Amino acid sequence: MxxxxxxxxxxxxxxxxxxxxxxxxxxxxxxxxxxxxxxxxxxxxxxxxxxxxxxxxxxxxxxxxxxxxxxxxxxxxxxxxxxxxxxxxxxxxxxxxxxxxxxxxxxxxxxxxxxxxxxxxxxxxxxxxxxxxxxxxxxxxxxxxxxxxSRDDGYRFLLLGRAIERVDMTVRLLLSRVGDSASSPAWVTVLRSAGAHDTYLRTYRGVLDAGRVVEFMLLDRLFPRSVFFSLKLAEHSLDELHHRAHNRVGATAEAQRLLGRARSELEFLRPGELLDSLEQRLARLQKTCSDVGEALALEYFHAAPWVAWTDVGRYDALVIEEGEI
Structure with missing residues (x-):
């Protein structure tokens, strides 16, 4: 492509x-x-x-x-x-x-x-x-x-862009509410803004507090707008693009490494530790989105610069010198 x-x-x-x-x-x-x-x-x-x-x-x-x-x-x-x-x-x-x-x-x-x-x-x-x-x-x-x-490379790039943007927007939403009280009605606003209100209520039987909202929006394995789900989708899309899902030395591409690290930090995090240093954690995720975008640009989007044949210039110079002689 x-x-x-x-x-x-x-x-x-x-x-x-x-x-x-x-x-x-x-x-x-x-x-x-x-x-x-x-x-x-x-x-x-x-x-x-x-x-x-x-x-x-x-x-x-x-x-x-x-x-x-x-x-x-x-x-x-x-x-x-x-x-x-x-x-x-x-x-x-x-x-x-x-x-x-x-x-x-x-x-x-x-x-x-x-x-x-x-x-x-x-x-x-x-x-x-x-x-x-x-x-x-x-x-x-x-x-x-x-x-x-078709489920080819083009489709994977489309999914990759969608997933990374979704992570970034969800993180922005949560960052706007850092510091609010656990029972603040603003957490309902977060859920509704992400289209997650009904699914959250069914998952947690109507119990609403900041810890569970953050847990749902960051860690839920099944909700398609959660950060973890979107990171997993982006990581899978990159695996498909590399056509080598089982590399013997692990992730070698920078974008793949960044996504894998962010996903693993969330995957093995204890839910009770989620609100500890939440602002710093969200800021790191936001920076990861930016770094992944730059890594993808370097790996896939930036074409090699045009290089002139140096011998052509030397040949022209020789012709000029011979003409002068």
Whole structure:
């Protein structure tokens, strides 16, 4: 597979997942601001911006200005909006048509082309319909990718990007709640933002506290948005890409080593120790996502620089000298 196609598929996976996760998080925050008058809109908005890594504006924030910044703004200098993520995913798909299916391309292209109309409607009627549309289109894209792509290297790069972005967004969510009390209602917000509320309640029979929420979001082996599940999926995708799942000396690629180390630290961690140094643990996971991205770029995406034949220059110089003589 060409390096540019592999990189495009990897970033398509990341950008679609980023748009989906951002829409989920923003949807929960908007409902919280509209339904609970005791919540300070500016404080809640700035908390969300920290989660998403978007630059904090100088003016006071409310529901409308927050939605404009996180969802609608194009070429956002302070971070990635939903509009930016969909645009970037579509641009990558446009340049990699030979390795994506027609259905995937049409899904992204249609989503992109309908965004201006959806934005205008959301500015009149509220953001709920727009955010629901983004979540639905992201789910449609994931389903089309799963049902129309061969399980080859291209599919693995798409899954790899999706899994790494999911780890990063989940870690950002948990980081935003570090320091909250164990019984804070903000932990319900975390679960809802990750689409994990119903599954969590079924798993823990309705008991809600910070320790169990963190345990579920980090360590659960079965929930597809947990950090452990996503790390395992990314690691498996890399094994498939290397075509040598049983290396006699273990992981030799840097990205594989980083993912394996992060996964093993979680896998063999005692649940009771999870809240100890939680902020440092989450910061390490976030750095791992960044380091894995750089390692993948060096291993797969960066083409070798063009090298000129030195003899050509020497030959031209000899010809010039002979002509002068």
């Amino acid at each position: 060409l390096a540019r196609n592999a990189e495009s598929l990897y970033w398509i996976g990341r950008y679609v997942e980023r748009a989906d996760d951002t829409a989920r998080i923003l949807d929960v925050t908007v409902h919280q601001l509209l339904e609970d008058s005791s919540v300070d809109p500016d404080h809640a908005s700035r908390t969300l911006l920290r989660v998403l890594g978007i630059q904090q504006p100088d003016h006071e924030l409310d529901v409308w200005s927050l939605t404009d910044l996180v969802a609608f703004r194009r070429d956002n200098p302070g971070g990635w909006s939903i509009f930016d993520s969909i645009s970037a995913a579509r641009e990558n798909a446009r340049g990699a048509r030979e390795v994506t299916s027609t259905e995937m391309w049409e899904c992204l292209n249609t989503t992109y082309n309908t965004l201006p109309e959806r934005v205008r409607a959301a500015k009149r009627l509220g953001p709920a319909e727009f955010l629901s549309y983004i979540e639905g289109r992201a789910a449609m894209f994931a389903g089309l990718a799963d049902s129309t792509l």
